[in-house]
Amino acid sequence: MTSTHAFWLAGRQATGETTFDVTSPWDGRLVGQVSVPTDAQVEEAVAAAYAVRDEFAATPAHVRAAALDHVSKRLAERTEEIAQLISAENGKPIKWARGEVGRAVSVFRFAAEEARRFNGGEAQRLDTDLGGQGRLALTRRFPKGVVLGIAPFNFPLNLCAHKIAPAIAAGAPIILKPAPATPLSGLIIGDLLAETELPAGSWSILPVANERMPALVQDERLPVISFTGSEKVGYAIMDSVPRKHCTLELGGNGAAVVLADFASDEDLDWAATRIATFSNYQGGQSCISVQRVIADASVYERLLPRIVAAVEAQVTGDPSDATTDVGPLVSEDAAKRVESWVDEAVQAGAALLAGGKRDGASYAPTVLADVPADVTVSCEEVFGPVLTVQKVDGEAEAFAAVNSSKYGLQAGVFTHDLQAAFRAHRALEVGGVVVGDVPSYRADQMPYGGVKQSGVGREGVKFAMDDYTYERVLVLTGLAL
Numbered sequence: 001m002t003s004t005h006a007f008w009l010a011g012r013q014a015t016g017e018t019t020f021d022v023t024s025p026w027d028g029r030l031v032g033q034v035s036v037p038t039d040a041q042v043e044e045a046v047a048a049a050y051a052v053r054d055e056f057a058a059t060p061a062h063v064r065a066a067a068l069d070h071v072s073k074r075l076a077e078r079t080e081e082i083a084q085l086i087s088a089e090n091g092k093p094i095k096w097a098r099g100e101v102g103r104a105v106s107v108f109r110f111a112a113e114e115a116r117r118f119n120g121g122e123a124q125r126l127d128t129d130l131g132g133q134g135r136l137a138l139t140r141r142f143p144k145g146v147v148l149g150i151a152p153f154n155f156p157l158n159l160c161a162h163k164i165a166p167a168i169a170a171g172a173p174i175i176l177k178p179a180p181a182t183p184l185s186g187l188i189i190g191d192l193l194a195e196t197e198l199p200a201g202s203w204s205i206l207p208v209a210n211e212r213m214p215a216l217v218q219d220e221r222l223p224v225i226s227f228t229g230s231e232k233v234g235y236a237i238m239d240s241v242p243r244k245h246c247t248l249e250l251g252g253n254g255a256a257v258v259l260a261d262f263a264s265d266e267d268l269d270w271a272a273t274r275i276a277t278f279s280n281y282q283g284g285q286s287c288i289s290v291q292r293v294i295a296d297a298s299v300y301e302r303l304l305p306r307i308v309a310a311v312e313a314q315v316t317g318d319p320s321d322a323t324t325d326v327g328p329l330v331s332e333d334a335a336k337r338v339e340s341w342v343d344e345a346v347q348a349g350a351a352l353l354a355g356g357k358r359d360g361a362s363y364a365p366t367v368l369a370d371v372p373a374d375v376t377v378s379c380e381e382v383f384g385p386v387l388t389v390q391k392v393d394g395e396a397e398a399f400a401a402v403n404s405s406k407y408g409l410q411a412g413v414f415t416h417d418l419q420a421a422f423r424a425h426r427a428l429e430v431g432g433v434v435v436g437d438v439p440s441y442r443a444d445q446m447p448y449g450g451v452k453q454s455g456v457g458r459e460g461v462k463f464a465m466d467d468y469t470y471e472r473v474l475v476l477t478g479l480a481l
Contacts, residue, residue, distance in 0.1 A: 004033040005183075008190035008205040009041055010048035011198065016041060020207075022184055025091035025328045025361045026319055032089070034183050037206050042216070048201030049146045049173035050221040056202045057143050057171040064168055065115040067196035071165075072108035074192045075101060082157065082188055084320075089182045090156055091328040091361065093319045096281055103444055104161040110445045110461040111165035118169060118465060127481055136476045141469040143172035144245055145223040148216055150237075152229045153330050154285040154383075156182035160189055162444070163226050164203065166464035173202045175222065181330055183207040217241055224468055231381075231407075231453050238456075247457030247467045249449055251381035252409030253291040254439035255402045257424070258303055259395055260296040262414040268303050271414045275387070276310030278440035280326045280365045284385035285334075287454075288410045288440045291382055293389040294401045300391040304369065307389060308353050311365045326385055328361035335363045338384035342366055345375045345388075355385070373404075381407065395420060399427045409450035410439040431458075 006013040015035040022031045037045070075082065079101045086097040121140045126132030149163030160178055167174035178186030190205045208216075217225060217237055226247045227234050234248040258271050279290040295303050319327035329335045339358045345368055346352050355366030365385045371378050377386060392398045402411050410432040413424045421435040431450040434441045442448055449458040457467050 004035055005187055006035050007037055007187065007207055008194070008203070009037065009045050010201040010204055011194060012200070013190075013194070014041060020180070022089050022182070024088050025330050025332075031085075032184055034187070034207050037208060039212075042206060042208060042212070045175055045204035045206060046146070046216070046219060046221055049175055049204065052199050052201035053143065053146055053173050056173050056199050059171055059199065059202075061115050061118070063197060064171065065112040067193065067198050068108050068112035068115060068165060068168055070196050071189065071192045072105050072112065074195065075105045075108065078188075079105075082185065085188065086157055086182075086185050087319045087327075089184050090153060091319050091330060092282060093324040093327045094322055095324075097319075100155055100158050104158045107158065107161040107444045107461060108165050111169040114166075114462050114465060115169035125481055126475070134478050134481065136479050136481060138474040138476065139471050140474070141170075141466070142472050143170055143469050145172070146221060147172050147174040147224045147226055147468055148219075148222040149174055149176040150213070150225070150227045150229065151176065151178050151186060153179035153182040154282055154287075156185035157188070158444070159228050160186040160205075162228075162459050162461075162464065164189060164193075166459075166461050167468055168198065168203070169461065170465040170468045172224070172468045174204075175216070176203070176205045177213065177216070178205065178207055180207065180209060214240070226457075226459075226464070226467070228459075234455060235453075245467070247449075247459070247464070248455035249287070249457075249459055250409075250453065250455040251383075252287045252407045252439075252450060252454050253379075253381050253405055254288045254410055254412070255292040255294055255405070256290045256412040256438050257398045257402060257414065258293065258295040258299055259398065259413065259415040259417070259420060260298045261417050261420070263299050263302075267414070267416075268299060268306055272303060272306035272310045274438045275307055276314060276365075277325070278438045279387040280311065280314050280385040281440070283327055283329050283363075285329060285383050286440060287381070288442060290387060290412070290438050290440060291377075292401075292405075293387060294392055294398050295389065296395075296398065297391050297393050300389075304353075304389055307387070308367050311354050311367050311387065314365045316362065316364065326365055329363060329384060330361070332361040334384070335361045338363050338382060338386060341376045341380075341382060342368070342386060345371050345377045348372045348375050350375070350377075350388075353389075379406070395423070399424065403427075403429045406453045407450065408452040409454040410434060410442075412437055412439040412441075430454075
């Protein structure tokens, strides 16, 4: 896995004049070298995508669906190889990497299904008023133009899939920029797309440096931007191009609420296990990992030791080991940042109940209680294996605690009460409420995104396709309706 990897320019492999190294965050070994496109090659990719936009929009649905089906099947065939690559470049434990490949398989399959039924058109009689007699409106959706997809490091295959697959399904050309730390998984998708019959120019995968992105963001030939990443960068992009369409999937500090009725030993064991697993999976580097536990006072004393025990049972270590639950963060700098935030909380009076230690890029799964509301781990997205636990008095206080965050991506509510579930759905200022489980559940076909500082727009194949397209009405006149 140490060869030089070409990039994909308008559907063909190409190399530039320089390369950069991709290294493992676990042991620092060289995973691969990636060729970097020149400015001229980036321009060629943009020009090709812009030139083919009308042709691609008119491509028969069966052609796009067949290409997406092909990628889905080939990902499944190469699951183990790709999972090993994800684990090597990202540090993700192999069992989670295999799960990520499985999700990408589903994303491309969902996209193939949506491509076949997309844009069937909706007919509306207009003769409900006298002036519309004999008229019928037919509404269809058409691509807004070329999509610029910017993907993060934490799900280096599946979040590339969530940019590419909906664009192809909708007939929108796409230029994808994978994360600099983890470009190899995204480039694999190019290997598979190149085996299809999609028009040349309809897709490119360009591992360009972050500092070269402003020029692409500003390019008027790229009217749609789909970005997953930090709040700071996402809103800087949107502010710089106010007339473009931006889909932003940004940060969160996901809360898991445990209400008073979720009180049996079996209930609390389940909640603690799920919380421990999903505060630490992917090293906590997921926008919907559990960062905050908000527990009713009536169950708090019984729940807290269960959480601590379940967190301490998480197996940490070599991500290539099938028994490992928690691997390293993406870099040592990331782990040092998490360390500094936890140290700040402890110095401010928080109780450290588990973890709190760093070893290189790895940070031990950590539980904090009695955390002051104004410290960084309470206010910001940790993006590491750190969990805070707080006690509240009743449902209203619990929901207010969830809403006290500037973020609003997803929340989990442990309850058996159907009425409480609907009250949570109404009250919680988030993009998704998961009842009976942690906020970390995501089905790749459902609408996914947040409110407040967690972003705008929705992913999930059909919903991303809606974001990439607009409605155009055709009015037919003189019909005998």
